[in-house]
Amino acid sequence: MFRAVTLHRMLKLAAAPIALGVLSACGGGGGGVDVADGGIRGTGSSVGPVSGFGSVFVNGVKFETDGRVSSDDGIEREDQLQEGMILRIEGEWRVDGRGNAESVEYDDTFRGLVANLTQTLDADGMVESVRFTIYGQTVVADQQTVFKDIALETLADGAFVRISGWREPDPNGRYRASHIGLMTQDETNVEIEGRIDEGSLQLNLNQFSINGQSVSYTDSAFAGSLTEADLADLLLVEAEGTISNGVLIAREIDEGETRRYRRGSGDDIEFSGPVSTDYNASDRSFHINGLIVFVDDNTEFDDGLSASDLTAGMLIQVEGDFQDNGSVLAEEIEAREGNASVDGVLDVNTLNFNDQTFRVGGVLVQLTPRTIITDDDSDLRLKLADLNGSYQIEVEGIERQSGSGVALEAIKVERNEEDNGPAADRDYESQGQLTQVQGTVFTILGIDVQTTIDTQFEGTSRDELIDAFDAGQRPVLEVEYSEPTPGNFVADEIELESED
Structure with missing residues (x-):
């Protein structure tokens, strides 16, 4: 079995569990949520892993879609999605657990060759978690990670995989995998993301590095409205392209995963991810997914949580409203970390x-x-x-x-x-x-x-x-x-x- 959180967190989460009652819902995809119709609960963005289909379940809501997916990673239709892939959905969701999606977006966090893999074993020699790199970027996976066409126990150096995940609060830029899927090896189709190494950005040479991985680019590589001048100010950057002689030659450069969590068509947002900074009691805030989240006396904590339990690395789900300054005021916070x-x-x-x-x-x-x-x-x-x-x-x-x-x-x-x-x-x-x-x-x-x-x-x-x-x-x-x-x-x- 795995230890996704430390013992003191496990005890905190277990010490005051909430009543489940009887849920009339369908996990893993079929049938929907069988409750009475209700009013609008939110209009805006929902960002989280796919938990089921028919149409798409994200953050506990069954979103009806038109079957189309916006992505530049070879995924264009809903039937190409897999469990654990992190989606951004623009739309509305209701108190009955159903919603309507105006758009569905997906973007890989990494694609590439697994290297330097190490396993953490339990007392019986079973694999609890793994740590590896993809072109210098560190990724961890455990029993909560969803694997397709490969398993936690069989993942090894040389496997070519796609990964959907979150950046963890690690000074060296570690990522936590929500989904890992095996792909046919193709180093003309790799993707990495992370922070640009300090002092590595050389605009006159069109190059920089991410955790030591050299990246070169042309002026036409920038996605959307992004320009070369923006590189110095990006929290995270992603690069897609070809590995040649150890250099990633980028055909596309875009902002990293933090763009998933930008304010969209409405003020409401639901999202999951690992807490980036411990809860600050002085201003009642914490950081997660590039956002500052504030709590107030009306914030509802589920799962026996309290604000002081919000420590760096804990996987949670937040529902809240964007404020004028770009922060989020949390309406509800619940644990998504297994214990x-x-x-x-x-x-x-x-x-x-x-x-x-x-x-x-x-x-x-x-x-x-x-x-x-x-x-x-x-x-x-x-x-x-x-x-x-x-x-x-x-x-x-x-x-x-x-x-x-x-x-x-x-x-x-x-x-x-x-x-x-x-x-x-x-x-x-x-x-x-x-x-x-x-x-x-x-x-x-x-x-x-x-x-x-x-x-x-x-x-x-x-x-x-x-x-x-x-x-x-x-x-x-x-x-x-x-x-x-x-x-x-x-x-x-x-x-x-x-x-x-």
């Missing part, structure tokens, strides 16, 4: 299409319109019904209170190969906070797991966990367990998730 997970074969006869739920290893999984359902071995656009079978299911999400119990609100559901073994042979793995201790039984993600003399403890002991719980702590645990009889869960190994 819990479960992995195993879907429990038999637990698919509930009305509630959009199912169970894996006893854990209740709740889908929402923002849930991505994917299979990196398939180009199919999957829906909840496509999980019906003996598939290995990996769910990354956010731990929530659901009525009197707990649910795992799914951010991403990945369907893997079928497992046709007997149910008694099927093992599970979950990660979540310890919420109850009764003797030798630990409760994690709403299920009671029995510990025995054979249970192995990594980084802790049974007594230490009990003492921590009695002292008011809610440690985050990774538990490997089995189900010898229906509804009877026994822990094989429990590992304390430590802060990295």
Whole structure:
């Protein structure tokens, strides 16, 4: 399993989960949101990863489109889009979760060859995350990243990929991938972005560098109204072209990803991304995606968040209004960073299409319109019904209170190969906070797991966990367990998730 956030953030997010209730929505693309019609909630821009289709789900809204996509990266139609790709939609959205798109725009963040890849493994040797470069630009990917035609575990040096992602708060210009798709190698069709290296811009020679990658250009390479004189003032720049003798010869130069978040046809904006600067309590602001966001007494914090939880690197979603000075006043802020997970074969006869739920290893999984359902071995656009079978299911999400119990609100559901073994042979793995201790039984993600003399403890002991719980702590645990009889869960190994 992955550790997308540090332990103290996981505990903060898990400490005060909100009630889910029953969502009548469709994650992963089909069917829409089945609620009564409502009024306009926003008119302007919605920027975020695609979570489903029919037409396009972005930031929890089903946008009806005309099927056209504006892009210079070879994507012209909606049916060419893939889950996890970050879109900018101009249009309007309503309180019923539906919207109408006036335009849909997509732009790759990177295209090119993977190099210098390193893996971060968990205690069992499974890949938690990877870090690599594309022509000098650093990219990280983890279990929340959507992969197509390649997987987190198989990504390696020499793969030619397209990446859609966000710039992270790193002084060396690191990016976090939302989507990675394998492409046919073609170094006449590469793209990078980042800040121009200090002192590298030489207008008389038509060249600069980004993180050490040399870029040359002609006067005709500038997109739109952008001119060579603008280069010195750009926060981020993107360059597309051909790699020749180690130099990127740019056929097009444009502003980087910050242009996604400019004020559009209306004042409202919804967007997701990693926080760039910690929340500043003195002026009640933080930075994200090149924007300054302010909060006030009317800002609604979901997911048990508070303003002080907004620390650099945390993935969130913001809804707000542009102000006259170009800043955004937030109406609502919610977490989009996973803090819990479960992995195993879907429990038999637990698919509930009305509630959009199912169970894996006893854990209740709740889908929402923002849930991505994917299979990196398939180009199919999957829906909840496509999980019906003996598939290995990996769910990354956010731990929530659901009525009197707990649910795992799914951010991403990945369907893997079928497992046709007997149910008694099927093992599970979950990660979540310890919420109850009764003797030798630990409760994690709403299920009671029995510990025995054979249970192995990594980084802790049974007594230490009990003492921590009695002292008011809610440690985050990774538990490997089995189900010898229906509804009877026994822990094989429990590992304390430590802060990295």
